[in-house]
Structures are given as structure tokens and as C-alpha cells.
Amino acid sequence: MKTGTSRIGIGLLGILLALTVYVAVDNWGSHWFGRPDVATPAPTTASAPASTPGNAAPNAAQIERGQYLARVGNCIACHSAKGAPPMAGGRRIDTPFGGVYSSNLTPDPATGLGQWSADDFWQALHHGRSQNGRLLVPAFPYNHTSVITREDSDALLAWLHSLAPVQQAPTPHTLMWPVGTQPALAVWRSLFFKPSPFVADAKQSAEWNRGAYLVQGLGHCAACHSPRNALGASGPVDDLSGGLMPIVNWYAPDLTRDRETGLASTPLAEIVRLLGTGTSAHAQTSGPMAEVVQHGTQYTTPADLQAMAVYLQSRAQKAPATDTPAARAPVSLRVAEMGLKTYERHCAQCHGDQGQGVRTANGQVAYPALAGNRTVQLRDPTNLVQMVLHGGYSPATAGHPRPFGMPPFVLELDDRDIAAVLTHLRTQWGNQGGEVTPLQVNRIRASQDQ
Known part of the structure; x- marks a missing residue:
């Protein structure tokens, strides 16, 4: 997988280079760098006061609202590195074009958002630009954050400014050249980005x-x-x-x-x-x-x-109903026997002889049923392979604090075993999935080893 992705990136390099040269010569220092590519952000509303250095502190309700919005947006997942303070950035996000490191969102004045105004933050969320106007890499999903209202943007910043500041300088991205350069980002944005502020559908509730x-x-x-x-x-x-x-x-x-x-x-x-x-x-x-x-x-x-x-x-x-299952080729007797034996040895104790699964006394799913399971029958078996290789774990939540988990078999089963057992459960008990091949398993296993 990684090799194929690299080839795509190298193949695009010439195109990006040509576009970069054009943009650099024709637009350097003017259209792409010195000003926003859309109208000036709307002024902060009275109900959502600007959270700017030196202004009065926002009210507690706005800060609480911002914390809630940050949780709903799962901001902590990308902006918190393992073992580091929350929201201080530094987490590496791998892309097909190299690594991107998340920003420090704490109010440190030198390395975080301490000197950012509400307008600066709105510009980042709505236009994908940093405080100084530089274009942000699209690993930050500013196409989605451009949907966010100004009121919610201000609340988010109010909460971020309420956090303890953490001094943590940004780690430079390791993107292949010229992907992370400003001209290349400008070309990418001209092709794929346009702010999408939310507009309610009057026909809906x-x-x-x-x-x-x-x-x-x-x-x-x-x-x-x-x-x-x-x-x-x-x-x-x-x-x-x-x-x-x-x-x-x-x-x-x-x-x-x-x-x-x-x-x-x-x-x-x-x-x-x-x-x-x-x-x-x-x-x-x-x-x-x-x-x-x-x-x-x-x-x-x-x-x-x-x-x-x-x-x-x-x-x-x-959505239109286009869910007719494709006809599947018959499974060979050798694969069928291998899959059944592997299932009986490693899976039946939890998932049942007939793939019926197990429930707890209060009706919670302990081990999910495999018979009729939509994930089992997906046309793309990637998720099944991942779960067998690396285990399947549900989150521990307030509503389900002690979920059952599935152990990894990455060291115990080889590619043929995994392919056979997944083929077994995709073709038994009325399931309509197709065969999984050892090559498919090997590609997914190899991609995780890179």
C-alpha cells in the first residue's frame, strides 16, 4: 500500500512542480500570500464577544459552550500527542505525501494561540489560513470547519484561551517537496477548496x-x-x-x-x-x-x-436502492475446510457455532453475532482483516464502561489462515460476502509494518 501510494505521489510531482513554477512566477507575493481569498470575516456578534488579548474575559457560559464544541469535534484526537499535555499539538498525522504535525492550541503567547484574536481564529477555521495569512495544509479539515458559525468559532477560541498555556514549538512538517509549499497549497485549494458556511434547508425540520x-x-x-x-x-x-x-x-x-x-x-x-x-x-x-x-x-x-x-x-x-449482492464464485473445498477448522479453534467459543454471538444478562452485546452482520459482508473486507490482525475493541464509555474485546492474531495466524476463516464467516449462515484471498490479507498486513 505504501509503495503504491509513493508511486502516485512521485507521478504527481512533475505536475505539481509545473503548477508551482507557474503560480510562483505569476502570483508570488500578491494573490496567494498577502490577503484572504474571500471577503473579510464578519464582525463578532454581541452574543459571542471576541476573545482577543487584552479584551475582557469571555463569560463562563461561552467557555463551557466552547469546551462542548471541542469535544463534539474531537479536537483532542489530533491536537494531543501521546504523553504530552492535551491540546498542545505535536501529534504526527501521516498522509500519503508525508507527515503533518498538529498545532499547539493552548494560549501560550509564543508557540500557541495566546496572541490570536477571534478574527484570526475564524480565518483559520473558515478560510484555512494562519494568523499571518499563510495557507494551512488540508490535513486540518478546514473544508469542514468552514461550516462552523462565527458564534461557535468564538466559543471554541474562548475555551482554548481558558486552558493552561503550554510552551511547545511546532514541529516542521515532513511533506515531500513541493506538496507542502505555499504555491502548491494555493493550487490545491483552487482545485478542491471553497468555504462552505452552513445554510439551513427550509424544507427540513x-x-x-x-x-x-x-x-x-x-x-x-x-x-x-x-x-x-x-x-x-x-x-x-x-x-x-x-x-x-x-x-x-x-x-x-x-x-x-x-x-x-x-x-x-x-x-x-x-x-x-x-x-x-x-x-x-x-x-x-x-x-x-x-x-x-x-x-x-x-x-x-x-x-x-x-x-x-x-x-x-x-x-x-x-439514497437509491443499489444493494443487490454480486454473484460470488464458489469456495474451494480446501479453503472451506481450513476456514471451518480455524473458526472452531479460535472463534466459535465467543461468536457461537452458528455465528449467533453472545449477549450479557442485561442484553448488551458481549460478542457480536457474525450471522447477518453487515460489517462481515462488506464488499471491502479490510476492516475484518484489521480486526483479526490487531484485535477488535469497542470504546469504554459512560454508557458502556466495560466492553468486551477481541485479541489480536497477527502473530498466531498466517495470511492463509486469516483469509480462510474470513471467507468462512462471509459465506456461512446466509451471509453473502465474497472470498478473501491471502494476497488481500498480506497487503493489509504489510501496510501496517511500514
């Missing part, structure tokens, strides 16, 4: 619009649930059509396809429960989504979770 605002903006769901092109750009902020997440190698399912997520047919209460606790009557979160629940959605109010569920279900119900 206030609850639906609130859910749309959260999903498209703070939740930035399309950052994972939208396919990315060769230049790393995802679809529009409301594109939830699913795709393989680069580098981390997890598949974010299509949220508009009931066959992949069940959002169209699942009761709203169960969608809310899944987002708030990481588990529901028929599903559990794992991988990157478990982290989203752990650090973000479990802190979301029931009303906001309900709004998100209403919006997501509406999107899924309006």
Missing part, C-alpha cells in the same frame, strides 16, 4: 438541520466517509459515500447504503445509542470510529445525538 450542521461541520464525518482522490482531496462536506482511509487502512462504510450500515432501517434510538456508547443492539464500533466515540460523540448531548441520527437516517433512506 430544525432537528434535521442541526444534525446536518454537526455532521458536516464539527463532526467532519466526510473526512473519513468520503473517498479521496490521488491528490488527497475528499468529496463535499455532505459526501458520505464511503471509502478506504489512506495510511490507517480502514474502510469507512457508505453511510447512505443500508446494506453497509443499516442506517435506513435501524430505529433512531439504536443509532443514538451506537453514537453515544459505541454499542447498540446489533452493532459495535471499532477501529477509527471507536476513537471518535471515545473522545467525541459520547460527550454529545442526547438532543444533538438525536439530531445527527435523524439527519443520517434521512440521507440513507433517500
Whole structure:
């Protein structure tokens, strides 16, 4: 995976270089660097006072609101390095083009946001520009943060300014040249970025619009649930059509396809429960989504979770029904026998002889059923391979504090064993998934070893 991605990057290098030369010669020092590419930000409203150095401190309600918004947006996940103070930045975010290090969002005046005004912060969220006007790399999802209202932007900064300052100088990015240069970023933005301030749909309810605002903006769901092109750009902020997440190698399912997520047919209460606790009557979160629940959605109010569920279900119900399973080739007897033996040895004790799963006395899912499981039957088996290799763990949340987990088999099972057992559970008990090959397993295993 990494080798293929590198080839894509090298192949694009010539194009980017040519564009960089053009932009540098034609626009140097004027259009791209000296001023915002859109109108001057709207003035701060009276209900959301500017949080600027030297101004009166914002009120407690605004700070509390900002903390809530930061949690809903899962800001801590990217802006906190392991073992370092929260929100002090420095976490490496790997991309197909190299490493990006997150910014220090504490109010340190030298290395953080201590000297940032509300206008500066709005410019970063809405226009993707730093305090000095420099273009930010799109690992920061400013296409989604441009959805955020000015009032919420000011509240976020008010909370960040209330934190203890941490002096931590930014770590330089390690992006391949010229990807991280200002001219190249300007070209990328001209192709793929336009601020998308939220506009309510008058035909929908206030609850639906609130859910749309959260999903498209703070939740930035399309950052994972939208396919990315060769230049790393995802679809529009409301594109939830699913795709393989680069580098981390997890598949974010299509949220508009009931066959992949069940959002169209699942009761709203169960969608809310899944987002708030990481588990529901028929599903559990794992991988990157478990982290989203752990650090973000479990802190979301029931009303906001309900709004998100209403919006997501509406999107899924309006999507065209194109879920006819593809015809699958018959599985060889050798693979079938190997898969059955591996399942009986390592899986049946928890998931049941017939893939029926196990529930606790209070009805919680202990070990999910594999029969009829949508994740098991996804066309892309990447997530299954990841869980067998590295284990499957739901988040520990207030609503589900002691989740059961699945151990990793990365050292115990080889590629043929994993391919065979996954083929077994994808083709048994009425499941309609296709065969998994040792080559698919090997590619995913190798990508994690790079």
C-alpha cells in the first residue's frame, strides 16, 4: 500500500512542480500570500464577544459552550500527542505525501494561540489560513470547519484561551517537496477548496438541520466517509459515500447504503445509542470510529445525538436502492475446510457455532453475532482483516464502561489462515460476502509494518 501510494505521489510531482513554477512566477507575493481569498470575516456578534488579548474575559457560559464544541469535534484526537499535555499539538498525522504535525492550541503567547484574536481564529477555521495569512495544509479539515458559525468559532477560541498555556514549538512538517509549499497549497485549494458556511434547508425540520450542521461541520464525518482522490482531496462536506482511509487502512462504510450500515432501517434510538456508547443492539464500533466515540460523540448531548441520527437516517433512506449482492464464485473445498477448522479453534467459543454471538444478562452485546452482520459482508473486507490482525475493541464509555474485546492474531495466524476463516464467516449462515484471498490479507498486513 505504501509503495503504491509513493508511486502516485512521485507521478504527481512533475505536475505539481509545473503548477508551482507557474503560480510562483505569476502570483508570488500578491494573490496567494498577502490577503484572504474571500471577503473579510464578519464582525463578532454581541452574543459571542471576541476573545482577543487584552479584551475582557469571555463569560463562563461561552467557555463551557466552547469546551462542548471541542469535544463534539474531537479536537483532542489530533491536537494531543501521546504523553504530552492535551491540546498542545505535536501529534504526527501521516498522509500519503508525508507527515503533518498538529498545532499547539493552548494560549501560550509564543508557540500557541495566546496572541490570536477571534478574527484570526475564524480565518483559520473558515478560510484555512494562519494568523499571518499563510495557507494551512488540508490535513486540518478546514473544508469542514468552514461550516462552523462565527458564534461557535468564538466559543471554541474562548475555551482554548481558558486552558493552561503550554510552551511547545511546532514541529516542521515532513511533506515531500513541493506538496507542502505555499504555491502548491494555493493550487490545491483552487482545485478542491471553497468555504462552505452552513445554510439551513427550509424544507427540513430544525432537528434535521442541526444534525446536518454537526455532521458536516464539527463532526467532519466526510473526512473519513468520503473517498479521496490521488491528490488527497475528499468529496463535499455532505459526501458520505464511503471509502478506504489512506495510511490507517480502514474502510469507512457508505453511510447512505443500508446494506453497509443499516442506517435506513435501524430505529433512531439504536443509532443514538451506537453514537453515544459505541454499542447498540446489533452493532459495535471499532477501529477509527471507536476513537471518535471515545473522545467525541459520547460527550454529545442526547438532543444533538438525536439530531445527527435523524439527519443520517434521512440521507440513507433517500439514497437509491443499489444493494443487490454480486454473484460470488464458489469456495474451494480446501479453503472451506481450513476456514471451518480455524473458526472452531479460535472463534466459535465467543461468536457461537452458528455465528449467533453472545449477549450479557442485561442484553448488551458481549460478542457480536457474525450471522447477518453487515460489517462481515462488506464488499471491502479490510476492516475484518484489521480486526483479526490487531484485535477488535469497542470504546469504554459512560454508557458502556466495560466492553468486551477481541485479541489480536497477527502473530498466531498466517495470511492463509486469516483469509480462510474470513471467507468462512462471509459465506456461512446466509451471509453473502465474497472470498478473501491471502494476497488481500498480506497487503493489509504489510501496510501496517511500514
